[in-house]
Amino acid sequence: MSRSQFAPEARAAVVFVLPALTLITLFFILPVIGGFVLSLTDFDIYSVGNTANTRFVGAENYTQLSSNKVFWQALRNTLYFAFVGCPLTILIALAAALLLNAKVARFKALFRTIYFAPVVTTIVAVAVVWRYLYHPRVGLLNRALSVVGIEAIDWLGDPRWALPAVILMAVWKNFGYSAVIFLAALQNVPEDLYEAARVDGAGPIRQFWSVTLPSLAPTMIFVTIITAIGYVQLFAEVYVMTPDGGPLNSTLSIVMLMYREGFRWWNMGDAAAVAFALFAIVILMSVILMLTRKRWARA
Amino acid sequence: MSPRRLFTSVAVHTALTIGAVLTVIPLLWMLSASLMPQGEATAFPPRLLPSRVTFEHYLDLFNRLRLGRSFLNSTIVAVFSTIFSLLFNTMAGYAFAKLRFRGRDRIFSLLVAALAIPAQVAMLPLFLLLKTMGLVNTYVGAMLPLMATIYGIFLIRQFMVSLPDDLIAAARIDGASEFRIYWSIVLPLARPVLATLAIFTFMSAWNDFIWPLIILTDDDKYTLPVAVANLVGEHALDLELMMASSVITILPVLLLFFFLQKQYIAGLMAGGVKG
Structure with a gap:
């Protein structure tokens, strides 16, 4: 089977999965990864006001x-x-x-x-x-x-x-x-x-x-x-x-x-x-x- | 009926009835106490039924405490979550089940693996993300985690895999567009699973607590569970009023379940994931 035979089908598939996958990636997968990064920082109430107040602290939160x-x-x-x-x-x-x-x-x-x-x-x-x-x-x-x-x-x-x-x-x-x-x-x-x-x-x-x-x-x-x-x-x-x-x-x-x-x-x-x-x-x-x-x- | 069989029958039905009574007591007592005049549910000696039925607490909740507002918020969030979930999850679920594209199976197994991640893990960064997007304290913010879900895609895909390929191939030969095939052929065939997904989404949106608690900061936007959790802090001594607020919260989902039980249980079996 040639590739071109699938082309319209594959194009349609991209359109079909795009909305759901975008939402899931943006509002679930990325936040999960972001959560891990967050756990390695000292993000606190001062960071909520201005994220420049955040430092990377490694595993400190976990040891604490x-x-x-x-x-x-x-x-x-x-x-x-x-x-x-x-x-x-x-x-x-x-x-x-x-x-x-x-x-x-x-x-x-x-x-x-x-x-x-x-x-x-x-x-x-x-x-x-x-x-x-x-x-x-x-x-x-x-x-x-x-x-x-x-x-x-x-x-x-x-x-x-x-x-x-x-x-x-x-x-x-x-x-x-x-x-x-x-x-x-x-x-x-x-x-x-x-x-x-x-x-x-x-x-x-x-x-x-x-x-x-x-x-x-x-x-x-x-x-x-x-x-x-x-x-x-x-x-x-x-x-x-x-x-x-x-x-x-x-x-x-x-x-x-x-x-x-x-x-x-x-x-x-x-x-x-x-x-x-x-x-x-x-x-x-x-x-x-x-x-x-x-x-x-x-x- | 032999004596032995009679004995078994009596024993089984006694046990079933005791179980049923213990199960419904909290719900019946909630209903009964919500209809009692102020203070009667806590009076001594205890009463199980109201001396006279009154709706004053319901009126009080709607007129003074504006629980109608929360009822509306819950309805908006649940209805629109359901509509978006039906659209996005069926599109993706259909593509994963029936359309051939590169990386399909790999992406799908990644999604299934991610099914094991508890939602709470995403909540802190999601809150910060929505804050920068200006979506804190909005309906959209409350709905976002339910609009497209891995579980929804999984449920739809498992159902659609078993739809006949010939039907789709025949439609394609007849020149139907991919969207038309999805909309006019696949969706009508998938009606049972659509019903299941709709009920599940509506109920989880209606019953959800932690996410609305986090993302909705203003009592004008509170959904019922958030509003009720707030009320119990302020009106802890007002038992009859709190029971009425619980009835208002529970009744819609309970009625929905009674009427659509078959689809709900079927979905439970098909998905095998906690509803």
Whole structure:
């Protein structure tokens, strides 16, 4: 095939991809590269007024970060949120999907819709609702607990409870997403596998362990990592429920720290270094996702 | 029905119902409290339903606190983000799926690799860039990250790859222009994925918080989430009012989801990326 045969097609292709690629390059790719450059400077409030006030400082922001207690706390909080919140979300999602997939279950569409509804809601708005549910005196949660004789807990004001409270809300908000993905995977498990297991004398529990769970493994890895990547970007929930990092910075997340440093105090060099810490975590998770997917594809 | 099957059925439905009740309680309580007279939601003993239904908080939000303005801002940002996203992403997605040009596959795999980069990484320099362009505190500034997205291109491309090549080749032989082929043949066939992309874009624009919080500096321009986050700081004690503001924010996306559930779930499966 000669090149000229493609010429009009190739010309059209350039026109078709140009608007999107220009926007993505200019307003995403370049800023990402710019962010790395920014993280190597001392860009601060004086630079916002006049960029001539910016100096190149090499890795200084990163070394400062590594000796900054608040940064480590934000990192710890973020990973705690992800590593506790993620398995909880997945477990509840799996339970919901198994129930929805049960042969005897009726009104499946209705239940699925209800479980999924929190996923599409606006985080800020539901965080406002949960802020009141957690209110120590008038919140529904403490009122319900007082019925069974549990004393009032200051959920969002107590450094021991603030982050677990945010996790509970996140589980409520997100389990429906994984449940729907699990449900689709469950419906794809071939019936013959169960048939064969039954012939071999496997009961329901045995069938779950040796047929259902192995068939779900690739989906499980996928939703776990997607959920974890979402969770390490925790921001709106804590911004609304526990302003300014919560009691003793107990809910300060990486993105919250980036926002505070960058857009409240205009320490944009430091903030950019924080952003790249997030970048490193997310890339690491994506690489794990890709490697495990490849492995499953080969198996 | 055997006793064993009956028992399973009762157990499954009990569990499903408990799960459903726990899931809807926060949303129903939000709705109920938003309709209570001032102070009733925090009174003792606690009430679950309003003693009389009142819309005073909704009126107060629209008349005194000008939340209607934010509702309009959210609508403008979400609608125009969706229109631009549909146009730009389908053009690019189609080219990556069906048109042959040099470097196509290499560029596409670079884009897919960049999908892993969290948006927050770009936000600081993007803010500075838009500041020099005079786009801080403008609708365009708020919309820019959603107008063309790697995820959107990816979603469209995956769908369009499976469209039949013969159709496009036949149209070309008939002398149709490349734009005409895209507009009159490809887009109508891609209607299901267009619906999915539209819903996803609209919802992420409507629900987005951190970017509008950064780029919109004036309360005249605030979208609903930014306005509500601001309100809760000033009116923390006014529970019924805050619940009404949450209802106003959530209701549009929740209704959209109820009516377009099928397309939304289909997109979730096709993209396999968090919506």
